[in-house]
Amino acid sequence: MxxxxxxxxxxxxxxAARSFTRRRLLKQAAAGGAIAAVAPAIVSPAxxxxxxxxxxxxxxxxxxxxxxxxxxxxxxxxxxxxxxxxNEELLNKMRATKGRGFDLVGPTVDRAGEWKPLGLLxxxxxxxxxxxxxxxxxxxxxxDGWTWDGGNHHLPYHxxxxxxxxxxxxxxxxxxxxxxxxxxxxxxxxKVMGRPHSMMLGIGLYLDASGQVPSNRMLDAYKDEExxxxxxxxxxxxxxxxxPWVKQFWNDADAQINGFxxxxxxxxxxxxxxxxxxxxxxNPVTYMAPQEGALTWLDGLTMPIGAxxxxxxxxxxxxxxxxEVNGLxxxxxxxxxxxxxxxxxxxxxxxxxFSEAYPGDALDRLWWWPPSEPWYTEIRAEYRDKFVAA
Numbered sequence: 001m002x003x004x005x006x007x008x009x010x011x012x013x014x015x016a017a018r019s020f021t022r023r024r025l026l027k028q029a030a031a032g033g034a035i036a037a038v039a040p041a042i043v044s045p046a047x048x049x050x051x052x053x054x055x056x057x058x059x060x061x062x063x064x065x066x067x068x069x070x071x072x073x074x075x076x077x078x079x080x081x082x083x084x085x086x087n088e089e090l091l092n093k094m095r096a097t098k099g100r101g102f103d104l105v106g107p108t109v110d111r112a113g114e115w116k117p118l119g120l121l122x123x124x125x126x127x128x129x130x131x132x133x134x135x136x137x138x139x140x141x142x143x144d145g146w147t148w149d150g151g152n153h154h155l156p157y158h159x160x161x162x163x164x165x166x167x168x169x170x171x172x173x174x175x176x177x178x179x180x181x182x183x184x185x186x187x188x189x190x191k192v193m194g195r196p197h198s199m200m201l202g203i204g205l206y207l208d209a210s211g212q213v214p215s216n217r218m219l220d221a222y223k224d225e226e227x228x229x230x231x232x233x234x235x236x237x238x239x240x241x242x243x244p245w246v247k248q249f250w251n252d253a254d255a256q257i258n259g260f261x262x263x264x265x266x267x268x269x270x271x272x273x274x275x276x277x278x279x280x281x282x283n284p285v286t287y288m289a290p291q292e293g294a295l296t297w298l299d300g301l302t303m304p305i306g307a308x309x310x311x312x313x314x315x316x317x318x319x320x321x322x323x324e325v326n327g328l329x330x331x332x333x334x335x336x337x338x339x340x341x342x343x344x345x346x347x348x349x350x351x352x353x354f355s356e357a358y359p360g361d362a363l364d365r366l367w368w369w370p371p372s373e374p375w376y377t378e379i380r381a382e383y384r385d386k387f388v389a390a
Contacts, residue, residue, distance in 0.1 A: 085252030100306025123151020
């Protein structure tokens with residue numbers, strides 16, 4: 001099968017997810033109660049009796065303390081959380097342990113092509129999960145790409161974006177003029193931050209939108225190696241020339257927060273969660289999608305082959321999908337919920353942050369990360385290393 005045909009098939013994974021936004025969900029709920037809150041997750045006597053533990057490896061800011069405390073209080077199950085900051089870090093850990101040592105891990109939905117051949121995961125027993133609590137489009141986004149050997153290996157946990165955040169006391173821009181190209185303005189030299197590979201993607205979107213390097217919104221780079229190298233050669237040239245603009249690279253949520261609050265960063269290409277948490281706390285930081293589109297992802301839950309605490313896994317999953325709990329997670333993290341009815345439990349601050357982050361037609365311009373095959377991530381790492389080492 002050609003790489004192009006693989007891509008076309010796997011791109012279907014995101015079709016349903018692309019059509020979902022928190023605003024549309026809220027509109028549906030307001031229009032006629034089409035989305036209703038459901039009963040709290042049922043905790044089995046077996047889990048309560050076990051008072052066991054659950055060993056989770058997930059993104060560094062995905063399990064807020066209020067969530068952990070609530071789960072332990074309700075089930076008696078203690079969570080041991082090992083954080084990470086990138087899909088590469090997670091995958092390397094799983095390769096090293098041969099899929100053992102953890103009960104749940106949290107890869108992003110576009111990485112199925114890298115996980116499937118490794119045999120490190122086992123399928124979920126979908127009969128033990130109340131999937132009626134999950135927004136259908138997001139559930140389909142997981143199952144379409146992660147179902148193999150007769151079983152589904154991925155469930156939605158969060159969706160969110162990567163766009164532009166800045167110190168409002170030091171820089172201003174309206175949505176109509178906001179662009180990834182702003183990172184490279186003369187007045188911001190030495191004052192920006194980003195994650196290397198996605199910062200380079202932002203450069204590619206900017207070069208495409210400005211007509212300098214046409215790439216079909218970077219989707220042509222996913223066709224084959226020749227197309228990718230044609231586009232990424234130009235991106236890398238631009239990135240290396242503008243390396244002096246970069247104050248710091250980040251790899252996780254804490255580094256993004258420290259950049260704004262301690263390291264004199266003015267403008268950054270960041271995830272939505274960290275700057276929106278800073279904003280909710282009253283700090284002079286805001287976050288907004290640029291004209292080229294916010295980079296959008298769906299993170300999930302998968303079960304490694306070495307998972308041991310099976311009953312606890314399903315208690316955790318059904319607890320996460322309780323709409324009140326899912327809304328709490330969204331309020332605490334700044335990311336977006338995946339449970340039906342969670343919008344009824346969002347704080348006013350969370351709703352306000354969302355509307356200000358995606359003004360106008362921003363939700364129609366979302367850029368969903370396409371499924372990436374191993375060849376793509378390997379070549380991207382090669383270009384990323386050139387940027388970082390420059």
